[in-house]
Amino acid sequence: MNTKKLRERRKQAEKEWSKFQNNRRPLIYVGAGSCGLAAGASEVIGALEAYVKDKKQDVDVVKVGCIGPCYLEPLVDIRMPGQPRISYSNVTADNVTRLLHSFLEKGEVYKPRLVGHFGTEKLDGVPRFFEHPMLAPQVRIVLRNCGMIDPENLDHYLARDGYKGLEKTLAMPWKDVLEVVKNSGIRGRGGAGFPTWRKWLVCRETESAERYLICNADEGDPGAFMNRSLIEGDPHALLEGMLIAAYTIGATQGYIYIRAEYPLAVERLKGAIANIRELGLLGENILGSGFSFDIKIKEGAGAFVCGEETALIGSIEGRRGMPRTRPPFPALSGLWGKPTIINNVETLGTLPNILRNGADWYSQYGTESSKGTKTFSLVGKVRRTGLIEVPLGTTLRKVIFDIGGGLVKEFKAVQTGGPSGGCLGQEFLDTPIDYENLAAAGSIMGSGGLIVIDRDTCIVDTAKYYLSFTQAESCGKCVPCRVGTRHLVNILTKICKGQGEITDIGKLENLSKAVKGASLCGLGQTAPNPVLSALKYFREEFLAHIVNKRCPAAVCRDLVVYRIIKEKCTGCQRCVQVCPTGAITGPRSEVHNLDESKCIKCRSCYEICRFDAIAGDAIIIES
C-alpha cells in the first residue's frame, strides 16, 4: 500500500458513502453504543427486524455509535429515499412499530417522538437536529463522526477524510509534525493538561532503539464515559491519532490499555485494527514511508490506579499496578525501561483533525492557555444528560443550563474531575472551563466527568462517597494514601451518622493536606480534593450534620425519618403492600400509620407514593 493506492481506495469509499447517503431503500439508523443498548436498543432492533420481515419491507438497518443526547436513548433515525435523515427519541420495542408504520406505509413523519432532521434544506414541521438546544452550542471535532458513520465500516471513515491526517503526517519530517501539534496548543486530555508536544519531544530526543506509545483508555473515573463513546462510535479516529503520535515520537509498538468493563469498545477496536492492518496502515513500511508500527490491545483487569502512568506500565508488564516514584518520567524510561509516551484517548482522537486542518484552525477554539475543545459526560441531576463537546472557555452555566437544560430542583454544585476533583457551587457557574480556572477553584479538569447535584444531594455524603472510592482503589504502596484516606472515610462516616464533633472539621483539613502533600502518585495527591472543596464551599452543611445532627438534603440515613402526611394520605394501601418490614399499616381508605421502629428507610413507600396521582407526596423524608 502506498499513498496513491490509499487515495484510490478513498475514492472507492467515497462512492460507497455517497450510495449510503443517497439511499434507494429506506435506511434506519439505531444508536447502539453501550448507553443505547442499556436503554433498550437491542430490543428495538429485534422488534424492528420482526416488523420489516412481517411486512416484507425492503429496508437497511445500520448500527451507529452514540451521538450524545443519552437521555433521548434509544434513538432511531430513518432516512427515506430522497429525504434527509430524521431522528426519533425514546423509541421502545412497543412504539417502534407505530413509528415504522407511519413512515413506511403512510409516508408521514411520526410526530410524537420527533427530534429533528439532519438535512441542509428546511423541512416543513421538522426542526434541525443540530439546532436542538443540547446540540446547538456544541463544537464537534473529536466527536464529529460519532453517530454519523457505521463504526464498523472502514469505508465510512475513509470517505469522511479518514487517514488524511496520517497522509499529511507521513509527508513531513517528525519535527514539523511536532511543530503543528505545538502550535495547535493541545494539552493532555486525560486531565492533567500537560502540553502534548513537550512530552513527545523529551521521548523523541531520548536515545533508544525502541520507543513505545500507550493509549490510556482505562477510563476509571466513576461518572465518565467520553472515551468509551468515542471508541465505540469512531474507533479509527483513535487509531489514526496513534499512528500520527507514533510517527512523531518514533515508536514501533503501540498498546491500547482499555478497561475490561467496556466489551463493545474492545470489540470495535479489534475489528478496526484488523481492517487497517489488512489495508497496510499497520505493520512494516506504512504507505511506503519507511515507518513501521503495530498496535496491541491490553485489557485492564479492574484497578482505578492503573490510570496512573507508571501503574499502567506495571500492569502491561504483568505486575501489580502500583505506581513508582517519578522521575524518571516514562518519556525517558517507561515500559521495559524504554522511552514511552502515554496519551489519553481524546488527545489521540483529536490529532487527525489537527493534522488535517492545521494548527491555526484548532487553536481558534478555546482560551489563551487552553486551546481546542473538550468532551464532557454531563450527568447527575441535570435534565439533558449525555456526552457533549464544547470549546474550552465555555462557562459552567452554559454547559449546565443551556446544553443540559438546567435541573428540576435547585442547583447546588457540580463535581468536575471525578474523585480527584472538587464540588463547585453557585459562585463558579460563570467561570469559563479551562485547566487553570478549575485548578484555582480547588478542582481539576480531569478526564471530563461533570456530575451535577441538586439540593437533594448531600455534600458530606458525596465527599464520603468519593473518599470511599479512592480508599478502596488505593494501591496501598504509600502510607499517606493507604492510611490517610481510610481515616478520612472514618471521620466522614462518623459525621454522616450524626456522631461528628466540631473538632472533626480541623482533623479533616489537616489530614487532607497531609495526604495531598505526601502521597506518591496522583491518586493520593488529589484524593482529598472532594473533601477540601466541600469544606471550603459548603462548610455549613458539615456544621448542620455535626452541630444540629441534621442532613439538610435528607440523604444521610441515620439522620432522617420517613413520615406520612395525614392530610394527603388517601389510604390507597400501595405503600402497605410494598413495605418490606411491615412498618406501614392501616386499612383501606383510612390514613396509614408508619412505625418508625420498624422502618429500615428503604425508600420503597416514598417511591410508590409519588406515582399515585391522587395522593401525591403523602410520604416525605424529613431530617
Add this chain to the structure above:
Amino acid sequence: MKKGPLAEIELDFKGDRSDLIPVLQRIQAVYDYLPKEAIQKIARWLKISENEIYGVATFYAQFRFIPRGQHHLRVCLGTACHVKGGEQMLDVLKRRLEVNPGETTQDGKYDLERVFCLGCCALAPVVTLDDKTYAQMSVLKLQGILDEHKKA
C-alpha cells in the same frame, strides 16, 4: 499441561512475563474463576512463583478465586448512580437475596457484585443481570425484574 483448555491457552502466548494478566483473563473466561490447579500449572509454565501470581491476581478486582452463582447481578455505584440512588438498589438486592456484595446466594442461583461505573452514567441508576443492562432503575422496577426472573 498436556490437554484441555489450559493447553490451548498456552498455544496463544509466548510465555512472557507480560502475558500473565492476559493468561489469567483467559483462564477466568473458561472456568469463570481462577482454580487453584490452573494457577499451579501456569506458575510452572511462566516460571513465576504461585505466590507472585496470587499477588498480581488479588490486586485486580476482575479476578475471582471461588466459583460464582448461576446468574450475576451487578449494581453500579459510579458517581451518577450513587447520586441517583444506586445504594438503594444494592439494599434491595442485599435484602431480597440475603447476601452481601461479593457473595452468592445459598441456592447458588445469584451472586451480587457492586461495581464502580459501567459507563452508562446518563441512564443512572444502572443494574445488570447477566448480560442485560437495566437503566433508570427504581426500587419497584428492580423488584419487578427480580420477581420475573425468579419465575422464569
